Amino acid sequence: MNSLIKIEGLSFTYPGAQKAALSRVDLAIGQGEFVGITGPAGAGKSTLLLCINGIIPHFQEGEVVGSVRFQGVDTFETSCRDLARSIGSVFEDPEAQIVAMTVEEELAFGLENLNIPPAEMEERIAWALKMTGIESLRYRSTAQLSGGQKQRVAIAAAIALRPRVLLLDEPTSELDPVGTDEVFKVLRHLNRDLGITVVVVEQKLDVLMEHVNRLVIMDQGRVWADLPPRQVLAQPELLDEIGLCVPPVGRLAHRLRQAGLLGGELPLTVEEAFRGLAGLVGG
Amino acid sequence: MTGVAEYVHRESPIHALHPITKLIWSLSVVTMSFMFTDLMGQALLFLSVLLVAGLGRVLRETLPAFKALFLMAGLFTVFRVFFIQEGQTLLTLLPGTGLGRITDVGLRSSIELSCRMVVMAASFPVLLATTAVKDLVVTLVEKLRVPYIYAFMFVTSLRFIPTFLREMDQIAMAQRSRGYTGEGRNPFRKVVALAPLAVPLLISSVRKAQRMAISMETRGFASGTRSQLHRTRFAGRDSSFLLIVGVMFVAVIFIKTKGI
Numbered sequence: 001m002n003s004l005i006k007i008e009g010l011s012f013t014y015p016g017a018q019k020a021a022l023s024r025v026d027l028a029i030g031q032g033e034f035v036g037i038t039g040p041a042g043a044g045k046s047t048l049l050l051c052i053n054g055i056i057p058h059f060q061e062g063e064v065v066g067s068v069r070f071q072g073v074d075t076f077e078t079s080c081r082d083l084a085r086s087i088g089s090v091f092e093d094p095e096a097q098i099v100a101m102t103v104e105e106e107l108a109f110g111l112e113n114l115n116i117p118p119a120e121m122e123e124r125i126a127w128a129l130k131m132t133g134i135e136s137l138r139y140r141s142t143a144q145l146s147g148g149q150k151q152r153v154a155i156a157a158a159i160a161l162r163p164r165v166l167l168l169d170e171p172t173s174e175l176d177p178v179g180t181d182e183v184f185k186v187l188r189h190l191n192r193d194l195g196i197t198v199v200v201v202e203q204k205l206d207v208l209m210e211h212v213n214r215l216v217i218m219d220q221g222r223v224w225a226d227l228p229p230r231q232v233l234a235q236p237e238l239l240d241e242i243g244l245c246v247p248p249v250g251r252l253a254h255r256l257r258q259a260g261l262l263g264g265e266l267p268l269t270v271e272e273a274f275r276g277l278a279g280l281v282g283g
Numbered sequence: 284m285t286g287v288a289e290y291v292h293r294e295s296p297i298h299a300l301h302p303i304t305k306l307i308w309s310l311s312v313v314t315m316s317f318m319f320t321d322l323m324g325q326a327l328l329f330l331s332v333l334l335v336a337g338l339g340r341v342l343r344e345t346l347p348a349f350k351a352l353f354l355m356a357g358l359f360t361v362f363r364v365f366f367i368q369e370g371q372t373l374l375t376l377l378p379g380t381g382l383g384r385i386t387d388v389g390l391r392s393s394i395e396l397s398c399r400m401v402v403m404a405a406s407f408p409v410l411l412a413t414t415a416v417k418d419l420v421v422t423l424v425e426k427l428r429v430p431y432i433y434a435f436m437f438v439t440s441l442r443f444i445p446t447f448l449r450e451m452d453q454i455a456m457a458q459r460s461r462g463y464t465g466e467g468r469n470p471f472r473k474v475v476a477l478a479p480l481a482v483p484l485l486i487s488s489v490r491k492a493q494r495m496a497i498s499m500e501t502r503g504f505a506s507g508t509r510s511q512l513h514r515t516r517f518a519g520r521d522s523s524f525l526l527i528v529g530v531m532f533v534a535v536i537f538i539k540t541k542g543i
């Protein structure tokens with residue numbers, strides 16, 4: 001497969017830090033993938049995203065070795081303006097990434113920066129609001145939105161730039177389960193129906209398992225495992241070793257399989273597990 | 284939870300006016316209120332401001348601002364009235380001592396000055412309720428050639444006021460739950476007592492600023508030529524509105540010179 005993002009031998013050390021945040025990371029992400037990145041705190045997940053969208057080394061200084069290529073072009077040599085056109089980024093803190101006072105202005109912000117003509121801007125804003133399901137919020141004040149709404153506004157502002165890839169750094173860490181669900185439904189829609197490549201850093205493993213088709217597990221600046229979610233479930237010791245918890249559904253299914261009670265594919269969601277177990281108990 | 288002088292998104296003939304038109308109107312009201320010395324003129328001028336607020340369908344939203352203005356004007360009158368000693372005594376607060384004397388000249392001039400204060404300030408809440416800050420800023424950038432980055436800084440600082448207020452509340456609660464009182468009569472102590480609130484707020488706002496800078500960078504901020512979603516344009520209604528303001532102006536000058 002031709003990769004959209006190709007990272008080779010990437011190491012990064014923040015100024016004044018003793019240890020490298022990333023050390024010799026190799027990773028290739030193809031067009032249309034939905035990749036989840038997880039791992040314990042300090043694993044280098046956020047730093048990895050910052051290397052892809054060009055914040056490192058253009059904005060954040062430090063010691064970089066290796067290369068990041070986006071569509072075959074070195075991101076370290078590309079300006080942030082050019083990267084902004086094809087890589088959308090959404091961050092953890094819904095409060096700190098919203099710059100404007102109304103939703104419409106927030107979506108217009110990036111488009112105006114990139115000198116998009118007003119008529120096209122209008123069209124893209126309407127499209128982005130529709131894709132994220134927040135058309136009704138268009139003229140609302142950003143200060144009055146809930147956390148989940150704010151994150152959807154941030155996603156809408158990112159996709160209004162029509163990026164090929166969307167990078168999200170723990171977009172649901174400050175959200176409740178309802179807000180988390182809202183955000184992931186939008187991401188799945190963007191990935192499946194529009195073919196936007198999605199790379200999301202996330203701590204909530206159960207949510208990741210349900211949505212992504214590839215799971216990259218990081219630890220201490222390295223890629224520890226890189227597998228489809230079901231295969232990760234099949235080897236829970238992979239996660240145990242670096243102190244991550246397999247979601248309860250996965251652990252139950254794994255035990256049942258070890259006891260020879262559960263055949264077929266391992267369930268990723270509560271619904272799948274329910275169906276599997278219903279067969280087991282004869283209900 | 285609309286605050287005083289916050290923009291109210293509505294369809295109205297006043298909202299549709301160009302920000303510059305509204306700015307000119309606002310400054311004209313200030314100037315005219317300077318030219319009038321009598322109460323009748325001020326009252327008429329105030330009514331015209333209310334009329335504009337009514338046309339803009341923001342009367343209800345601007346009412347708290349007007350109330351606050353009247354309250355301030357009332358207080359101002361009460362303070363000032365005792366400092367004018369000319370004219371005939373109307374009332375003495377402490378009879379026999381000559382303290383707290385209110386004279387007819389003093390009363391009249393204090394009320395006049397307070398009314399002027401109200402009228403001068405009255406147009407601003409209407410201007411702000413009918414004009415989005417963003418549009419004002421665009422106007423500043425386009426027509427008055429203020430550099431975009433400065434205008435952007437101004438808008439963003441407005442955007443962060445509610446965020447910081449919320450943060451401040453949270454910090455205060457966190458500190459209070461650990462025994463912080465922040466009280467004391469000594470003004471020096473009061474300042475020192477603010478430190479446990481101010482330091483965390485400063486640290487968190489620096490962090491927020493850094494995160495915001497990164498988010499802006501990923502959306503191409505200040506990286507080259509910009510475009511604008513809403514271009515503000517002068518239209519027929521702007522000319523008509525300015526014409527009315529002009530006629531009012533001429534009328535006021537006419538009345539003043541003829542001394543009617």
